[in-house]
Amino acid sequence: MLIQVKVLSPLEKVFCRPELNAKEVTRLSGLRGETVSFQIAVNADFHADATCRIRSETQLDIMVRETGFVPCTLPAIRQDPFILTSLPGLFPDPLLPIENGWIHLSPCNWHTFWISIKIPENSTETGANLQIDVEVRDFYRPERSEVRRVILPLEIIPERLPEQKLKNINWFYADCIMTRYKVACWSPEHWALLEKYFRNMAEHGNNVLLTPLWTVPLDTGVGGERPTVQLLEITLENGNYRFDFSRLAKWIALAKQCGIQMFEMSHAFTQWGAKCTPKIIVKVNGTEEKRFGWHVAADSPEYAEFLHALMAELIPFLKEQGLEKKCYFHVSDEPTLNDLDSYRKAMTLMKSAVGHFPILDALSRIEFLEQGITEYPIPGTPEIETFMKASPKERWVYYAGFWENGLPNRQFGMPSIRNRIMGTLLYLYDLDGFLHWGYNFWYTAHSKNLDIDPYLVTDAGRKFCGGGSFMVYPGKEGPVDSLHFEVFRDGLQDLRAMRRLEEKIGREAVIALIHKGLPYTISMTHYPHDAEWLLEMRDRINRELAK
Numbered sequence: 001m002l003i004q005v006k007v008l009s010p011l012e013k014v015f016c017r018p019e020l021n022a023k024e025v026t027r028l029s030g031l032r033g034e035t036v037s038f039q040i041a042v043n044a045d046f047h048a049d050a051t052c053r054i055r056s057e058t059q060l061d062i063m064v065r066e067t068g069f070v071p072c073t074l075p076a077i078r079q080d081p082f083i084l085t086s087l088p089g090l091f092p093d094p095l096l097p098i099e100n101g102w103i104h105l106s107p108c109n110w111h112t113f114w115i116s117i118k119i120p121e122n123s124t125e126t127g128a129n130l131q132i133d134v135e136v137r138d139f140y141r142p143e144r145s146e147v148r149r150v151i152l153p154l155e156i157i158p159e160r161l162p163e164q165k166l167k168n169i170n171w172f173y174a175d176c177i178m179t180r181y182k183v184a185c186w187s188p189e190h191w192a193l194l195e196k197y198f199r200n201m202a203e204h205g206n207n208v209l210l211t212p213l214w215t216v217p218l219d220t221g222v223g224g225e226r227p228t229v230q231l232l233e234i235t236l237e238n239g240n241y242r243f244d245f246s247r248l249a250k251w252i253a254l255a256k257q258c259g260i261q262m263f264e265m266s267h268a269f270t271q272w273g274a275k276c277t278p279k280i281i282v283k284v285n286g287t288e289e290k291r292f293g294w295h296v297a298a299d300s301p302e303y304a305e306f307l308h309a310l311m312a313e314l315i316p317f318l319k320e321q322g323l324e325k326k327c328y329f330h331v332s333d334e335p336t337l338n339d340l341d342s343y344r345k346a347m348t349l350m351k352s353a354v355g356h357f358p359i360l361d362a363l364s365r366i367e368f369l370e371q372g373i374t375e376y377p378i379p380g381t382p383e384i385e386t387f388m389k390a391s392p393k394e395r396w397v398y399y400a401g402f403w404e405n406g407l408p409n410r411q412f413g414m415p416s417i418r419n420r421i422m423g424t425l426l427y428l429y430d431l432d433g434f435l436h437w438g439y440n441f442w443y444t445a446h447s448k449n450l451d452i453d454p455y456l457v458t459d460a461g462r463k464f465c466g467g468g469s470f471m472v473y474p475g476k477e478g479p480v481d482s483l484h485f486e487v488f489r490d491g492l493q494d495l496r497a498m499r500r501l502e503e504k505i506g507r508e509a510v511i512a513l514i515h516k517g518l519p520y521t522i523s524m525t526h527y528p529h530d531a532e533w534l535l536e537m538r539d540r541i542n543r544e545l546a547k
Helices: 174-181 188-203 246-258 301-320 337-354 381-389 417-428 483-505 507-514 531-546
Strands: 003-008 028-032 035-044 048-055 061-072 089-096 103-105 110-118 127-138 145-160 167-170 208-211 233-237 240-244 262-265 280-284 287-292 360-362 376-378 396-398 433-436
Touching: 003 127, 003 145, 028 035, 028 483, 028 531, 035 048, 035 103, 035 127, 035 145, 035 483, 048 061, 048 110, 089 483, 103 110, 110 483, 145 531, 167 208, 174 188, 188 246, 208 246, 240 301, 287 301, 301 337, 376 396, 381 396, 417 483, 417 507, 417 531, 483 507, 483 531, 507 531
Parallel strands: 028 145, 167 433, 208 262, 233 280, 360 376, 396 433
Antiparallel strands: 003 035, 035 110, 048 103, 048 127, 061 089, 061 110, 127 145, 233 240, 280 287
16 A cells, blocks of 8 residues: 655645645744644545644644545636746535544545644744644555554744734625525524634634625626625605615624734725616515616616715714724725716715715726725725825725736636735735625526526636635634635734734734845736745744744
């Protein structure tokens, strides 16, 4: 029996194939409160089962999962200069719970255990030796088994990982939860699932929550619509609107309980230019009707009347909830230059309705900022330099899931350093916020097909590269994490560690430490492509903090 076991960093993508050229790790380090990850790769030349047991004399929260494989037709764009592959295939991504403690190995192929270790915030220990026992047994003759043992040192840095300063968004879709789990909207089952997903988001540094006052008008084809998910209960009687905020209050309370800190209200106009109104259900004389939607223009006087009536009550409510400085509104996602006039009109209306509350939108044309139409733009990564020079009120950036031309992203066909490096870039650019559009978009593009299996359709119907449209998979009872979500969380932890070090030695010294040995200045378009460099750089940060 030929058995191979390798200890790898979380930046390796281990494919289900015989080849694996990856440097092993020999030690780990992390701050108090940090989650440290690594992988155990196993290969056997026969039908075998494998289990991984980890012991430590130090109190640690240790989770062992299997890295599963999912198909993807569009893992990356062929012309992108820094990818692993653009060819369709099976890609390591969902981190699956291990049933009965064992995983099955296909002969001669590599399979991995993903290990996550949460270091207690109040730990008084300075280190631990992790005893890793990997047992492999013959599938047909279970009495034949071998155990491979590895001792892996973990150094616990005597510094606590600070609270996350960055405002981090991955758009959450309550309708996708409802349709995938086949539960009624706002039923007890729906709320129970929402709690699990909210908690998962907060655990991964997603601290701003997209809130469906009405069904979010995102990724919806013109004339189409998403399933109705509306927190506001609205009635219209004798020409007067009445609003019930009970469900909204429950949503806010639950999210706060799970660790969410800020909220963004659903977009007040349709995507790509603010041409029409979102789908809003209103009970008129006792009967529910679609009062607004594609059939109502954005500049409708009736809609302006509705928005002013709503905000006159919603703004005081949000202040009562303690959200005066923890809430954003949206107009329309990604308007183009052809939409300048319609977007300007919509923005003027929103400003008159929401007062001093900030209005935040993803848009990539500097003209919207230069002409004073918006004060809180979120440019894409290609435009970040231009927007930084224009000095917006808050510095944000976003990326999506398609053509990225060497820029950071989290697509299946990219090496994981392109995912994790974003944390370092967020520090170097000193950004206030980051946005990505897909935490759990389990539909095809433009929400045309709502009944897909995210374990089989990973690219939104060949529209977005795998890894672009969702960060978690739907499990039987709640979220199943992904490799690319864990790696991005590692990047956010890098950012937090850098900010802790900045408190001690100053920002310029931290920037110098990051760039040590590099002959150039890191930027969004020019950064190291070597995973070993990133791991060594983070180790330098830890060594300095340990002083």
